Structure formats: structure tokens, C-alpha cells
Amino acid sequence: MSFAFILLIISNCFMTLAWYGHLKFLHDAPLWQAVLFGWAIALLEYSFMIPATRLLDAQGWSLGQMKITQEVMTLMVFVPFMIYLFKQPFKLDYLWAGCCLLGCVYFVFRSQNA
Structure with a gap:
């Protein structure tokens, strides 16, 4: 499970950069360059996110548990x-x-035992 969390953290680093990095690094660039910048980085993000969610799914996590965990990690990054x-x-x-x-984490994980 910890390997999946490492993948999620790496994934979130790339996605945060894809979503907001253009504001820092391509501020004066045309919009199409900022979009391509974001897409290129998002491809890297998917390369970490998809294996992480597959690992968590194989461990029996629900979609809600995966999403809430993802949101917590997003804020941490x-x-x-x-x-x-x-x-x-x-x-x-x-x-x-x-x-x-x-x-949110408490409630989504509590429900698995209820």
C-alpha cells in the first residue's frame, strides 16, 4: 500500500505542475503553449496515477476511498x-x-465496516 501512496504523491506533483506551472513558467506565452505544457506534464501524471489506482483497487479500496485519499494528497502537495x-x-x-x-477520510473509510 505504501508504494501506491508514493505513486500518488508523485502523480500529484506532476498534476499540480500541469495545472498551475504555466502561470509561473509560461506566464507570457500564448495559450496554446500553456495547454501543450499542461498536457505533456499530465501524461507523466497519468503514468503514476493509473498504476497507483490499480494497486489500491487490487487491495479492495472503493472508488470513494481512492478519491478522498487523492484529494488529501492533492492538498498536501x-x-x-x-x-x-x-x-x-x-x-x-x-x-x-x-x-x-x-x-472526509474518516467517513469514507468508516463506511466500509458499517
Whole structure:
């Protein structure tokens, strides 16, 4: 299971870069270049995401469990990305958002035993 999490983290790094990296690295480029930049990086993201979800599926995870776990990892990757690459200030609200996601994790995993 931990290998799947490593793949998910790598996947999220690529996807965050695909979605927002053009704002940093191609800010003045034409839109079509930003789209191609995003697509090229998203291809790498899929190369990690698909094996991760297959591993989790083979371990009996539901789609809801996989998606909520993905969202938690997205926040874990996005906040440092935003702070270090874009020099955005940290806000306590990001911590509260993370706590809300932990609540989502609790409920989606609790239901497997109910």
C-alpha cells in the first residue's frame, strides 16, 4: 500500500505542475503553449496515477476511498507548491481545510465496516 501512496504523491506533483506551472513558467506565452505544457506534464501524471489506482483497487479500496485519499494528497502537495514556488503566504484556513478533508477520510473509510 505504501508504494501506491508514493505513486500518488508523485502523480500529484506532476498534476499540480500541469495545472498551475504555466502561470509561473509560461506566464507570457500564448495559450496554446500553456495547454501543450499542461498536457505533456499530465501524461507523466497519468503514468503514476493509473498504476497507483490499480494497486489500491487490487487491495479492495472503493472508488470513494481512492478519491478522498487523492484529494488529501492533492492538498498536501499543493500547499507547499503554492508557498515555495509562488511565494504565497500560508493561511490557517489551509490547516482547517485539511482537517475537513480528514473528516472526509474518516467517513469514507468508516463506511466500509458499517
